Amino acid sequence: MVVAVAAMRILHVTNSYLPRLGGIELHVRDLAERQRAAGDDVLVVTAERDPRGTASPGIVRIPTTPGAIGARPHLVGLMRQWRPDVVHAHLSVVSPFAWAALRAAAHDEGAARVATLHSMLPAHPGLVRHGLRRSGIGTDLAFAAVSRVAADRLAAALPPAVSVTVLPNGIDPAMWRVGHVPDPTFRILVVGRLAARKRPLVALDALSRLRGLAPDLRWQATFVGDGPQRRQLEDLIRRRDLADQVRTLGPQPRETIRHHLARTDVLLCPASLESFGIAALEARCAGVPIVAMAGSGVTEFVRHGSEGLLVSGDADLAPTLLYAADPRVADHLRATSTTTPTGLEWSVILERHAALHRAAMTAQGRGVLRCASRYARPSEARPVRRPRAPRSRHPAGAV
Structure with missing residues (x-):
């Protein structure tokens, strides 16, 4: 029934x-x-x-x-x-x-x-x-x-x-399901607001260290987003002579982000105070391996070694990016992400x-809140309510 x-x-x-x-x-x-x-x-x-x-x-x-x-x-x-x-x-x-x-x-x-x-x-x-x-x-x-x-x-x-x-x-997984486009260049994507809480400057530090760790690795990084740290980020890119490998695109529509995910080898999520990470979830549905902080909300849908790689500190970001550049590691992470449901449909x-x-x-x-509780509270008298006025379907001020 x-x-x-x-x-x-x-x-x-x-x-x-x-x-x-x-x-x-x-x-x-x-x-x-x-x-x-x-x-x-x-x-x-x-x-x-x-x-x-x-x-x-x-x-x-x-x-x-x-x-x-x-x-x-x-x-x-x-x-x-x-x-x-x-x-x-x-x-x-x-x-x-x-x-x-x-x-x-x-x-x-x-x-x-x-x-x-x-x-x-x-x-x-x-x-x-x-x-x-x-x-x-x-x-x-x-x-x-x-x-x-x-x-x-x-x-x-x-x-x-x-x-x-x-x-x-x-998430609508089908919307983000894209076929991976192989490329000899190892492509890194950072998506999010360019503000201190999202730590884009930490991401850039990791990219600088990656260049030192693997001078022969051919890689490119793209920042998608805007915010108060964008100018500082772009200044640091020039000062560290990274303009040939790192670019900023500003805010982009979802369709453009999907286009980038198809050509991305890893999504870098440096925010340690990330409560969830919708950009990471979208990448997860696209099958893109994720490098993120272990104590963040990304752990709601990313398991270390399965759909991504979780690090405990900033110093681990660059070595982990280099590890993710190994084709065998990348293939494993991508296969797990595309075959394991998120449970967040x-x-x-x-x-x-x-x-x-x-x-x-x-x-x-x-008259009492017991939301999400397993235990019932003893019944209480129902509160007296004032009469309700008819409800309007089109409130004034709606635009």
Whole structure:
């Protein structure tokens, strides 16, 4: 017997969004589109301005100050008008707009609250605990993180009774499945924001050391992405006389990245605070061997010696790149990546989101959050609710 599951009205909240390119921005867009296709009513609200002024259905933009001062009245009005079942906030380390939305939703008895952490928090639970208190979002909501390592950092700062669900990003493997184009040149690709957190300068240091380790190795490296360290990176490329072997392309569309992956021998991921690594997951589906940091979220889908090579420190990056240049090693890693499912296909990830949303809605209806818990709490009296106004399908301000 097939049991019908009622559609949900989901409000995704994110500080940043397209046209800015990044992991959170692309994930929220892809997730919202697939949830709509599955029958849910989905709205995205963001503080990100669109300088193009492009009208996009299903998106509400609320421009605000960097600290989200003055955003609360707009968010409260939107929630009262649209009446979501779930308010799902997507958080980085500092997300004042998303925090404001979670605070606003706390006063709406009709909306469950879910927060997914997309960044790696500092390994200092006391500091994180203080930050959570300052955010004012409380702990009576469903917490999730995009990888086990990110979830463990968050869980360490939460009360013992509060669990953190691992809710990874999704992927369409078929979209990234490309045939490898052999080339006598060993080609290295770095994809990501050129900012300190992603450590592009560490990647360049590794490339400099690779040249010293293997002066006869014919190799080329390409950086795809943009950010505040781009100019410094390009200056260092010139100063280290690497311009013939290293180039920067700036941000590129997905189709162009697919084109590069087909000609790539290894994806270099130097970020030690990578909470997930969507670029690495895309490369993994393309069968490209990955060199990444052992303590990062890339370990959610890369096993050392199977789909990639994981290093414990920066000094190991250059020798590991040289090891990956061995055709026998590369063939093994590529074969394992292309024959082993990731388990992160969108059909799986959508169901994991739906399960967390349903659990949060059930817990909110009982007046107590027990999301992702194996143990039931004794039944409690159902809270008295104020009458709900009719829900609007087209909230004011949606563009």
